[in-house]
C-alpha cells in the first residue's frame with residue numbers, strides 16, 4: 001500500500017506568476033459543499049465579505065465580523081484541497097493601524113489555515129499592506145469600487161466614468177502592488193481603466209465588472225449560479241438554479257401535504 005502525498009494548494013507566488021498568462025479563475029465560496037464544487041475548477045476561492053449579504057441577509061458588508069469570516073473560512077478550507085483560499089478582512093478590522101491589521105490578519109490565517117487575506121483600498125492602505133507583507137502575511141488588494149466604503153462613496157457606483165480620475169485609480173493599484181500585494185481585485189471600473197490598471201502593475205489584476213483583458217475574473221458564485229434575486233448588471237448568469245430550487249421545494253411541500261412522501265420504502269425501520 002502506498003501512502004498518497006497530500007495535495008498541495010496553489011500559493012501566492014504561483015498566482016503572481018500567472019500575470020499576463022492563462023487567465024486566473026476565481027470564485028467566492030462560503031460553505032464546505034460549495035467550496036468542494038468550486039475547488040475543482042478554480043485557482044482562487046475567495047471567502048468574500050459579500051457573505052454578509054448573500055448568506056446572512058445583511059444590507060451591506062459593513063456588519064460583517066471577523067468571527068463570521070473565520071467560521072466561513074474554516075468551512076471553505078475543509079471543503080477544498082487545491083485552490084488558494086483567500087479570506088476577506090471585514091470592515092473595521094484593519095483600517096485603524098497596521099498593527100491592528102496585523103493582529104487580525106494573523107488571527108484569520110492561524111484560525112482558518114487560509115493562504116492570504118484581502119483588504120480594500122488603494123494608496124491610503126499601502127503602508128498597512130507593506131507592514132503585513134513584510135511580516136509574512138500574503139495580501140490580495142482590492143481597488144476601484146470598494147463595497148466597504150459605499151457609505152462614503154454614496155452607493156455602488158462604477159468607478160472611472162470620468163477619465164480625469166484614471167491616474168488616481170492607476171496610482172492606487174500601483175501603490176498596492178509596490179507595497180507587496182501578490183494580486184489585486186479591480187471591481188466595478190470602466191473597461192478602459194481596467195485595461196490601464198492591468199498594464200500598469202506587475203501583479204495579476206482580477207476583474208469583477210471590469211474587463212476581459214484583466215489577468216483573471218472573479219464572481220460571487222451565488223450570483224452566477226442564479227441563486228440570488230438581485231445581481232449587479234455585469235454578472236453573467238451561467239446557471240439558473242434559483243427557480244429550479246424553488247420548484248423542487250414546492251414539489252416537496254406538495255408531496256408532504258398530499259401524503260405521497262415519504263413512500264413506504266423510504267421510511268427507516
Ligand code: KIV
Nearest residue numbers: 028048049050185208
Ligand atoms: O466580498 C466579495 O465577494 C468580494 C468580491 C466581489 C471580489 O470582494
